[in-house]
Amino acid sequence: MPVEGEYEPSPEKWVRDQVEVYERTGGREGNTLPGRTEPVVVFTTRGAKSGKVRKNPLMKVEHDGVYAMVASQGGAPKHPTWYFNLKTHPDEVTVQDGERVWDGVAREIDGDEYAQWWERAVAAFPDYADYQRKTDRKIPLVLVEPKN
């Protein structure tokens, strides 16, 4: 069952607008980063503190039906807040890729698994390499795998 409850749209207008268009059109519109060609997926999480439903578009990094959430935030010094939502509620994440909507479980990765998925992330969206150079923090990678 998708993450349910009160939806609190992002305070960032471009983010909440993209989610609105993506959901309304089943991913037929609003499905790339504005001005770019790389595809976007919408992830729903539960707020770590508020318990509210949160939605964030992220670049599509997929392999064998598993999706990676790249906590890059454009190379900002802090992790995005959705990362903390996933740490608190790893079993409450819904993925919308185009028309397909499914529930998953989130798991942060490290070591060899991180290295392999980082390569996939940069192949999908080369700017991630620049974002990593811009920040001292190691950009977290969180995998979302189907629930059953």
Ligand code: F42
């Ligand atoms: N961000 C990325 O990090 N990686 C991407 O690949 C990426 C791609 C992308 C593509 C299209 C697009 O439109 C946006 C894209 N973004 C990407 C931006 C992404 O969707 C997020 O906006 C960004 O990562 C920042 O996430 P954020 O959760 O830090 O956003 C802030 C602005 C925000 O929403 N803050 C809320 C607020 O009210 O200030 C809080 C949201 C929240 O979840 N709060 C939790 C709660 O309990 O409700 C508390 C969390 C805690 O701190 O414990």
